[in-house]
Amino acid sequence: xxxxxxxxxxxxxxxxxxxxxxxxxxxxxxxxxxxxxxxxxxxxxxxxxxxxxxxxxxxxxxxxxxxxxxxxxxxxxxxxxxxxxxxxxxxxxxxxxxxxxxxxxxxxxxxxxxxxxxxxxxxxxxxxxxxxxxxxxxxxxxxxxxxxxxxxxxxxxxxxxxxxxxxxxxxxxxxxxxxxxxxxxxxxxxxxxxxxxxxxxxxxxxxxxxxxxxxxxxxxxxxxxxxxxxxxxxxxxxxxxxxxxxxxxxxxxxxxxxxxxxxxxxxxxxxxxx
Amino acid sequence: xxxxxxxxxxxxxxxxxxxxxxxxxxxxxxxxxxxxxxxxxxxxxxxxxxxxxxxxxxxxxxxxxxxxxxxxxxxxxxxxxxxxxxxx
Numbered sequence: 001x002x003x004x005x006x007x008x009x010x011x012x013x014x015x016x017x018x019x020x021x022x023x024x025x026x027x028x029x030x031x032x033x034x035x036x037x038x039x040x041x042x043x044x045x046x047x048x049x050x051x052x053x054x055x056x057x058x059x060x061x062x063x064x065x066x067x068x069x070x071x072x073x074x075x076x077x078x079x080x081x082x083x084x085x086x087x088x089x090x091x092x093x094x095x096x097x098x099x100x101x102x103x104x105x106x107x108x109x110x111x112x113x114x115x116x117x118x119x120x121x122x123x124x125x126x127x128x129x130x131x132x133x134x135x136x137x138x139x140x141x142x143x144x145x146x147x148x149x150x151x152x153x154x155x156x157x158x159x160x161x162x163x164x165x166x167x168x169x170x171x172x173x174x175x176x177x178x179x180x181x182x183x184x185x186x187x188x189x190x191x192x193x194x195x196x197x198x199x200x201x202x203x204x205x206x207x208x209x210x211x212x213x214x215x216x217x218x219x220x221x222x223x224x225x226x227x228x229x230x231x232x233x234x235x236x237x238x239x240x241x242x243x244x245x246x247x248x249x250x251x252x253x254x255x256x257x258x259x260x261x262x263x264x265x266x267x268x269x270x271x272x273x274x
Numbered sequence: 275x276x277x278x279x280x281x282x283x284x285x286x287x288x289x290x291x292x293x294x295x296x297x298x299x300x301x302x303x304x305x306x307x308x309x310x311x312x313x314x315x316x317x318x319x320x321x322x323x324x325x326x327x328x329x330x331x332x333x334x335x336x337x338x339x340x341x342x343x344x345x346x347x348x349x350x351x352x353x354x355x356x357x358x359x360x361x362x
Contacts, residue, residue: 191291192287192288192291193287193291196291196294196295196298198295198298198299198302199294199295199298202298202301202302202305205305206305
């Protein structure tokens with residue numbers, strides 16, 4: 001089955017992950033800009049990072065037949081340095097012009113501070129001004145519900161095309177207000193700290209498959225890109241058809257990401273050949 | 275060996291994850307029961323055996339949660355649960 005991994009931090013992973021993902025049906029990944037594990041000090045550090053994910057990483061993925069796309073952003077954890085954020089934002093249009101950059105992400109909130117909210121607003125504003133997609137990170141664990149509410153409040157005060165905004169890392173307590181407000185949502189599968197493959201399938205069964213993306217993020221922390229395949233297996237094991245699985249794990253990413261014409265992978269339908 | 279505080283700090287997220295999985299399992303059961311229209315056992319043939327066994331397993335899981343809820347009574351919760359699960 002063909003799978004698209006819509007949120008994947010490839011630079012934190014080995015070539016073996018690409019190889020095994022290719023062998024398991026992954027045809028494309030999209031890499032949002034991420035936190036490096038420490039707060040970066042210089043705009044140039046971000047710019048080189050954006051070059052890495054928009055220029056170099058596609059060549060590494062291509063060796064395994066995987067298409068690689070990316071996003072640019074200052075991570076919410078680094079939003080406490082507004083001067084740095086402003087400087088990095090100036091570089092975004094240069095990257096919007098790259099052939100595989102899909103938009104702005106992952107922006108969002110970590111502790112929902114005033115600076116983080118200002119940074120989120122600035123990120124969404126520049127994305128909308130340049131007709132880009134937006135990927136929004138919501139906080140982990142204890143801050144999840146409050147942070148997601150703040151994200152929705154910030155967005156509600158802006159002129160955004162909700163079809164082009166994906167609110168990520170939703171869980172049982174945050175999915176409904178995001179869907180009700182008209183945004184796309186993402187389930188991020190982690191071994192311990194976020195959603196699990198089984199819970200993701202529960203959510204798909206409860207809320208349906210429309211405007212939902214499933215990803216395993218897979219960064220430099222405890223994470224596993226193959227939680228996505230575990231989710232496919234769980235979904236199929238519960239009796240959902242191959243086409244239904246394709247709709248969730250391939251076609252929905254095509255529908256959301258394909259709003260940017262650079263993402264040219266089209267939804268597919270399986271047919272029986274007689 | 276770990277201090278009491280280290281035990282909590284080290285394993286809190288893992289325990290949180292496991293409890294969420296149990297909560298999700300029970301929610302999944304309730305949703306499935308609602309879809310099928312009843313929590314009751316079916317009345318004929320193989321279906322009776324299967325559903326009765328499932329009911330017994332569910333009851334044991336709920337009983338196990340009760341064992342975990344007891345505070346400070348025993349350090350042998352694991353043994354108690356293994357003996358409980360041996361019933362199904």
